[in-house]
Amino acid sequence: MLNRDFTNQAPTMLNKVLIGIQNKSPRRSVYSLVLWTGLTFIFVSASTYFISQSRPAVDYFTHHESTYDSSANTNGPNPLLTTEGIDQFIHDHAYPRLGESANFTGLRQVCDSTKWQKNVYFTCTHNLGGLINVRNMVLNCVRYAIAAGASGLILPLIEARDPTVLSRLKTGEYQSMQFLFDEDWFKKVMKTNCRQMELLDTIEDVPHYRYATMPDLMNVQSFMGQPPGSRQGRMRNRKPEDFRPRFDALIKSQSKRPGERNPVIVRLDDRTLFSWPPSFDSPAFANYFGFILEFRLDLTALANIIVSRVRPTSSSGASKDPYVGVHLRSEADAGKYWASWDQLANATLSAAVESDIKHIYVASGDTDGVAKLAKKAAESGIKVLDKWGVLLKNEKEYLKPFRFDQLAIVDYLTLLESDRFVGSGQSSFSSHILMRREFIANNTLSTDTKNDNGKPRDQFAGPGRLAYWDQDWP
Known part of the structure; x- marks a missing residue:
């Protein structure tokens, strides 16, 4: 009411002030004009300011009024762009972790x-590859190093994919x-x-290291006497118990x-994804x-x-x-x-309606597909959100420079916490989320995906799970 009353009264107040000025100084029309212009600017600016302060925040996709606090969107320096600020942010929000x-x-x-x-x-x-594929390759690297009884492990590197052509995985750009x-x-x-x-x-x-013996880049399948190939199922080491005897040989x-002066350094190639x-x-x-791998603390x-x-x-504060x-x-x-957009969208909306859930969090690089889902969900009174629509100005500014697979960490962890999950069974990203959720629910791996009420917690749209999903580490 305060903002609305002020706005309505502004023209009347302005007229009275200006009439008074003109009555007192009838011969100074030029000064009156200048004052008139200046005061008009002041009152209009003030009115705009008070109106803007009472306007609710708008979320990215649905343009509905948002309940999220926008007070952190200040015009001052972004604390998340300072070492002290991000350290404090991590301290306040990153823990505990699984x-x-x-x-x-x-x-x-x-x-x-x-x-x-x-x-x-x-x-x-x-x-290399997507987030979960990289994770599994690093874990397999460590597992083979342990199996070989290697006295040392050089910290694995990550070959980052092309930031503009996401399908280009082999770039020669290596990150820690x-x-x-x-x-x-x-x-x-x-x-x-x-x-x-x-x-x-x-x-x-x-x-x-300059005097080290370096065997040829090791392809595990070839090393184990298995036929090489691009099909994922062929990557599996069918006799892991034979690896150590072969390695000793x-x-x-x-x-x-x-x-000491002539160490052996073994280099694994990029075919370890589903090997062990x-x-x-x-x-x-x-x-x-x-769990020897946890994601970055800031993300x-x-x-x-x-x-x-x-x-x-x-x-009510109760739940x-x-x-x-x-x-x-x-x-x-x-x-x-793989599952089509229609299959994924229909499965997601069905899960929300069946469980009377009014919020959907979506992870996707398909911006048009997300917008379509938001529009369709709105017909059922369901709100669709993504990370860009939820984070505040300072947080988005910090997150914006990150690469595609780094951003996937934020989505992975958010989806992990959802009450229901829907994904594509042919995606290693979706498959691993479901696997990890099963582990969290049961404290062990299980094919049972039902809760105490007999309703499925999670589901895959379209074709079922990958035939080799169980070759991922939980």
Whole structure:
């Protein structure tokens, strides 16, 4: 009422002031005109300001009034662009993480029972592709290094995809683990639970690396005597128990035995994606090995912020609003036989309506597809949100420079927290989210995807799961 009354009274107040000025100074018409113009500008600006302050925020896709606080959108310096500011943001919002409650007893037992070899090092630089594929390749690299009894592991690198042509994966641009993962966490877990294997930052840290014996780039399938091929199923190491005997034979076949002044450095190629089957290891190892990798802390904090805003406290303060998460994998590069936009959209809306959920969080690079979903959902009174519509100005400014696969971390963690999840069974990203959600629900892997009420928590639209989904580490 205050803003509206002020706006309505402004013309009357202005007229009175100006008439008074003219009456007192009838001979100074020029001065009156200047004053008239200046006061008009002041009153119009003030009115515009008060009106703008009472206008609600608008979310990106639906243009509905938003309940999110916009007070953080200041015109001052962005605290998230300073070291102190982002450190405080991480401290306030990144914890706790799932890995902090992980049980690494299985990892410790495997490392304690392994026969280790001096002066043998593993390096893996060809970790490429989407977020979950990179994750699985890094984990397989570490698993092979442990199986080989390598005395040292050079921290894996990530070959970043082309930022403009996303289908171009082999670019020769190598990033550190920190590009996607929390490197400090990885070092801490490995040093605590697999202390026998030294971690080195770069290949130059290997003693006398210039004199190292480097076998040809190792393709695991060929090394294991399996037919090479591009089909994912052929990547599986069908006899992981034979890897160590074959590896020992490889070391013995070198012209020089590993020594301090002539170390052996083994380089794995980019065909390790689905190579090591987790089912080979005990549940104590397989269920928790994936937690040696946690995502970047700053992106984890942003994901937690999004979850807190997509699921605000209800007006009674008694509960949190649920939301359906969907991985709308309908971009142009989606496989021919993957779930279509119609299948994904219909499955998502059905999940929301069946569970009486009024919010959908969508992760997708298909902006047109997201806009279509938002329009269709609005017909049922359902609101569609994405990270750009939820984050505030300072947060979006911080997030904007990140690359495609880095941004996927925010979506992955937000979808992980959803009450219902819908994805494409042919996507490793969707498949892994469902796998991790099953683990969280059951504290072990299970094919049971129903809750206590007998209703499915998650579902895949279109074709079912990948035939090789179980070759991902949970």
